[in-house]
Amino acid sequence: MTDLRPDSAPAIGPGAHLLVTGGAGFIGSELVRQLLARRDGTRVTVLDKLTYAGNRANLAEVEADAGQAARFTFVQGDIADPSIVGPLAAEADAIINVAAETHVDRSILDPEAFLRTGVIGVHVLLEAVRGETERARRGGREHAPRFLQVSTDEVYGEVSEGRSTETDALAPRSPYAAAKASGELLVSAYAITFGLDTVVTRGSNTYGPHQHPEKLIPLFTTNALGGHPLPMYGDGMQIRDWLHVSDHAAGIDFVLRHGVTGEAYNVAGGTELPNREVIGRLLAATGRDWSLVRTVPDRPGHDRRYAMDGSKLAALGWRPRVDFADGLPATVAWYRDNPDWIASAKSGDWDAYYARQYGDRLAAGRAVDRTA
Ligand SMILES: NC(=O)c1ccc[n+]([C@@H]2O[C@H](COP(=O)([O-])OP(=O)(O)OC[C@H]3O[C@@H](n4cnc5c(N)ncnc54)[C@H](O)[C@@H]3O)[C@@H](O)[C@H]2O)c1
Incomplete structure (x- = not known):
């Protein structure tokens, strides 16, 4: 079968116009801040649906800076809507798809939204890139747009020994991870079949400022700051590799500029820790103790x-910079200093979600045996 993919991708350089989907979220907004802080003429359009996880306040810093705001456009809309995506793709040198439903627990409560954005939404974006690629082939635009799909380490599934490399099979075990893996499979199928210029990043568990408080580190930090119980799943011995959000965004930007067409890259943090250890460090940083922690019934199918x-990306010259020992206390300090942001993130359906997710669990919870 003929492989239509280009041998080399067009350079994404100063003055490029980038479409960032999901740019009002945690990682997307950090990426937008980094892209505009380059002050090299890069223009950024954000397309974001503003779900409960999207927050316009995450972009306040760039919108308050006249030089950056002049190169920034915000569009509220759904990546699954071709009438919105088409015209935006026509103007973009690259599309970075950061948009997704991202919380594993919510994917267990209500998987459908995950498929709509993670599968249908990715398909709509790929169709737009396909149309623009064909337009470039006909001479209607200079270059086809590059498409970067932001994916996750969770597509590999549970890894009991060793470390996942990019050629390992995808073996997702939650609806969230299955939607992400499905999106990736569509990307590689479109790259091969239609000759699109695509790259994929698979990032580790990410932490830092502006993360929605449903996720472990901001949930436990904000609960600890408020003196509320910390619901620890099971024995707390689930191991995650932690990556600071500034490193995750920098890794995405690096792959956008240096990644080889058709390839996927692990963006690893290099700090593997059991949740129990992370919780202990959070308690120290918030001045609380283990009496706040309750062990609660585990998430079904929870990957251990x-x-x-991360050696493939390291071979291209990229490494994470933020040490977890510095990044975690700085993150706790950010949440302590931003109560208004926390209040806005814990508005809307937050109380109903929290009661549904943790009400029965906390009622069944037990104090933690710290010697175990
Ligand atoms: N947070 C992590 O630990 C982590 C780790 C690895 C990979 N990732 C991936 O990184 C990406 C960003 O994650 P995050 O933690 O910043 O998520 P987030 O939940 O903070 O932000 C997601 C953003 O996408 C937007 N969005 C959702 N559905 C949309 C749609 N249909 N159309 C347009 N916008 C939509 C939301 O409004 C929100 O602004 C996701 O693709 C996720 O799978 C996250």
Whole structure:
């Protein structure tokens, strides 16, 4: 079968116009901040549906800076809507798809939204890139747009030994991870079949400022700051590899510029820790103790360990910079200093979600045996 993919991708350089989907979320907004802080003429359009996880306040910093705001456009809309995506793709040198439903627990409560955005939404974006690629082939635009799909280490499934490399089979075990893996499979199928210029990043568990408080580190930090119980799943011995959000965004930007067409890259943090250890460090940083922690019934199908080998990206010259020992206390300090942001993130359906997710669990919870 003929492989239509280009031998080399067009350079994404100063003055490029980038479409960032999901740019009002945690990682997307950090990417937008980094892209505009380059002050090299890069223009950024964000397409974001503003789900409960999207927050316009995450982009306040760039919108308050006249130089950056002049190169920034915000569009509220759904990546699964071709009438919105088409015209935006026509103007973009690259599309970075950061948009997704991202919380594993919510994917267990209500998987459908995950498939709509993670599968249908990715398909709509790929169709737009396909149309633009064909337009470039006909001479209607200079280059076809590059498409970067932001994926996750969770597509590899549970890794009991060793570390996942990019050629390992995808073996997702939650609806969230299955939607992400499905999106990736569509990307590689479109790259091969239609000759699109695509790259994929698979990032580790990410932490830092502006993360929605449903996720482990901000949930436990904000609960600890407020003196509320910390619901620890099971024995707390699930191992995750932690990556600071500034490193995750920098890794995405690096792959956008240096990744080889058709390839996937692990963006690993290099800090593997059991949740129990992370919780202990959070308690120290918030001045609380283990009396706040309750062990609660575990998430069904909870993967015990994710671990990725980051050597492929390291060979291209990229490494994470933020040490967890510095990044975690700085993150706790950010949440302590931003109560208004926390209040806005814990508005809307937050109380109903929290009661549904943790009400019965906390009622069945027990104090933690710290000697175990
Ligand atoms: N947070 C992590 O630990 C982590 C780790 C690895 C990979 N990832 C991936 O990184 C990406 C970003 O994760 P995050 O933690 O920043 O998520 P997030 O939940 O903070 O943000 C997601 C953003 O996408 C937007 N969005 C959702 N559905 C949309 C749709 N249909 N159309 C347009 N916008 C939509 C939301 O409004 C929100 O602004 C996701 O693709 C996720 O799978 C996250």
